Amino acid sequence: MSNPQVFQIQEISAHPGPVPGKGTQRAVQVCKYIDVTTCIGCKACEVACVEWNDHPFRETTFDDTYQTMPSTEWNYWNLIKFAEDERDGNLMWLMRKDQCMHCEDPGCLRACPADGAIIKYENGIVDFNQNNCIGCGYCISGCPFDIPKFNQKTKKVYKCTLCSDRVGQGLEPACIKACPTGCLHFGTKDDMVQIAGLRAKQLQEHSGFANAGVYDPQTIGGTHVIYVLHDINNPERYGLPKAPVIPPSYTYWKWLAKPAGLLMAGLGVLAVFFHRVAIGPRLPQPEQPAPIESQPDPIEAKRKEQP
Amino acid sequence: MSSSVERFDERARREADRIGTTVVRRGELLRHPVYTRVLHWLVAITFVLSLLSGFAIYSPWLYRFLTPIFGGGAMTRFLHPWFGLFFEVFFLFQFLNWLTPMVWAQSDRRWLKRVKAYTTNEDKIEPADVGFFNGGQKIYFWAIVLSGVLFLITGILMWFDDIFPRWFVAVSYVIHDLAALLMLAGFIIHVYEGTAAAPGTFRSMVSGTVSERWAWTHHPAWYQAVTGRDARESYEREKRRQSDRERAVQEWEREQDGRDQI
Numbered sequence: 001m002s003n004p005q006v007f008q009i010q011e012i013s014a015h016p017g018p019v020p021g022k023g024t025q026r027a028v029q030v031c032k033y034i035d036v037t038t039c040i041g042c043k044a045c046e047v048a049c050v051e052w053n054d055h056p057f058r059e060t061t062f063d064d065t066y067q068t069m070p071s072t073e074w075n076y077w078n079l080i081k082f083a084e085d086e087r088d089g090n091l092m093w094l095m096r097k098d099q100c101m102h103c104e105d106p107g108c109l110r111a112c113p114a115d116g117a118i119i120k121y122e123n124g125i126v127d128f129n130q131n132n133c134i135g136c137g138y139c140i141s142g143c144p145f146d147i148p149k150f151n152q153k154t155k156k157v158y159k160c161t162l163c164s165d166r167v168g169q170g171l172e173p174a175c176i177k178a179c180p181t182g183c184l185h186f187g188t189k190d191d192m193v194q195i196a197g198l199r200a201k202q203l204q205e206h207s208g209f210a211n212a213g214v215y216d217p218q219t220i221g222g223t224h225v226i227y228v229l230h231d232i233n234n235p236e237r238y239g240l241p242k243a244p245v246i247p248p249s250y251t252y253w254k255w256l257a258k259p260a261g262l263l264m265a266g267l268g269v270l271a272v273f274f275h276r277v278a279i280g281p282r283l284p285q286p287e288q289p290a291p292i293e294s295q296p297d298p299i300e301a302k303r304k305e306q307p
Numbered sequence: 308m309s310s311s312v313e314r315f316d317e318r319a320r321r322e323a324d325r326i327g328t329t330v331v332r333r334g335e336l337l338r339h340p341v342y343t344r345v346l347h348w349l350v351a352i353t354f355v356l357s358l359l360s361g362f363a364i365y366s367p368w369l370y371r372f373l374t375p376i377f378g379g380g381a382m383t384r385f386l387h388p389w390f391g392l393f394f395e396v397f398f399l400f401q402f403l404n405w406l407t408p409m410v411w412a413q414s415d416r417r418w419l420k421r422v423k424a425y426t427t428n429e430d431k432i433e434p435a436d437v438g439f440f441n442g443g444q445k446i447y448f449w450a451i452v453l454s455g456v457l458f459l460i461t462g463i464l465m466w467f468d469d470i471f472p473r474w475f476v477a478v479s480y481v482i483h484d485l486a487a488l489l490m491l492a493g494f495i496i497h498v499y500e501g502t503a504a505a506p507g508t509f510r511s512m513v514s515g516t517v518s519e520r521w522a523w524t525h526h527p528a529w530y531q532a533v534t535g536r537d538a539r540e541s542y543e544r545e546k547r548r549q550s551d552r553e554r555a556v557q558e559w560e561r562e563q564d565g566r567d568q569i
Contacts, residue, residue: 141476
């Protein structure tokens with residue numbers, strides 16, 4: 001990724017007045033903001049994702065909904081989920097663009113045992129490096145959103161990259177570019193949180209959604225994909241967990257209990273070694289007399305007695 | 308069921324003895340027949356491979372050390388379940404082979420009570436009721452059985468993680484680790500006891516025999532069962548024989564000295 005701060009101008013020769021842009025701080029944390037209330041379910045983002053990431057065409061699954069397939073797949077990272085709900089006795093159709101949430105505290109990364117298979121950038125993007133992936137699938141069970149998907153053929157796991165290749169070049173993710181209604185936004189985390197907050201307030205005050213709010217779950221330190229939902233108290237209606245958590249297996253167990261177990265094993269090896277050194281072996285009894293060479297020499301002993 | 312298992316074990320031992328040989332020399336006893344020895348080492352090899360490949364994935368601190376042995380991370384991940392599966396199969400046969408001598412008995416509880424005296428070598432000879440396997444060996448055996456079952460169940464859940472709910476893997480992960488740590492603890496003690504801690508033991512798994520002195524020292528009840536002689540008496544007699552010989556040597560030396568002076 002290019003680092004613009006390196007080429008931020010500090011001084012300019014013979015320049016009257018202040019240096020333009022001097023001392024500006026660049027916010028590095030990026031964020032995707034999805035306003036589900038203005039999503040029309042056109043699936044342009046799905047197509048853009050498949051196109052940009054050069055994924056092959058794959059069969060869709062029809063299960064009596066408008067949804068392309070039941071869940072995201074290893075080569076289908078962006079999926080609009082359709083849910084039928086009720087509001088004031090009328091049908092309310094919920095559409096939510098599902099993809100990697102790019103958690104601030106990523107469960108996939110916590111779970112991964114392979115050196116360098118999952119990386120989190122300073123800007124908040126969580127990316128998989130398939131060259132280092134060993135295909136154990138722990139990340140799948142570590143993710144609170146069921147996002148990483150296993151490819152049976154390559155034995156590797158894949159997921160949305162938040163178009164890290166585009167973002168690194170100063171472009172917005174492909175899905176954002178494709179969205180026709182403007183329900184998808186991309187920018188710094190601070191900006192997105194602020195816009196999302198304004199939109200939620202607007203929904204509360206002008207559209208009769210008293211419970212509208214921003215979905216940015218703090219149980220995993222916030223996410224770099226945030227939603228504005230009609231009803232923030234029931235994110236389950238959109239298929240989002242209310243309080244996503246990483247399984248303790250990949251937090252307390254992995255970073256506390258595992259090293260402790262390893263340490264105990266090491267101490268065990270030392271214990272048996274020093275048992276041999278200090279206490280010694282149990283020999284078959286009665287012990288055989290030492291070989292004649294290692295016994296004290298009687299002649300030598302006698303010679304010492306006589307002056 | 309149990310009789311058919313016994314019949315199978317009998318046949319397996321007979322067939323293995325037909326192919327391999329065990330030479331029992333004078334003053335030695337047959338401890339482990341060919342079948343048991345071969346099984347033991349098959350279990351041992353697959354266990355060590357499973358242990359190393361498993362610990363490669365167990366901890367980030369071991370990943371870089373251990374994965375190169377197996378050809379990289381992905382290969383380690385691929386091989387580990389197969390090592391484990393072969394370990395399970397071989398141990399199943401060893402389980403059937405050793406089921407009878409491994410049954411927990413009253414004497415084992417008494418053995419366990421004086422385990423402290425055992426580790427500090429307070430008694431030179433084991434109590435008379437210690438049979439083919441002592442309490443510690445039986446605990447290790449049943450710990451492997453328990454771990455083996457846990458490994459198998461949790462291993463399959465993690466191997467075929469696409470079939471089962473995702474949280475199964477997160478739970479299995481911890482149980483698999485616990486089973487591994489339990490087995491590693493037993494393994495460290497087992498290797499030590501089988502080699503440096505009790506000289507004369509290792510050959511029982513290589514050549515299949517032990518000295519009679521080893522037998523009455525470590526497994527007196529077994530010694531009595533196979534020889535018909537009392538372990539304590541045999542020990543005392545050997546001690547007398549040794550001191551007699553020593554005295555004879557000293558006498559002879561004194562005689563020699565006297566002759567030199569003349």
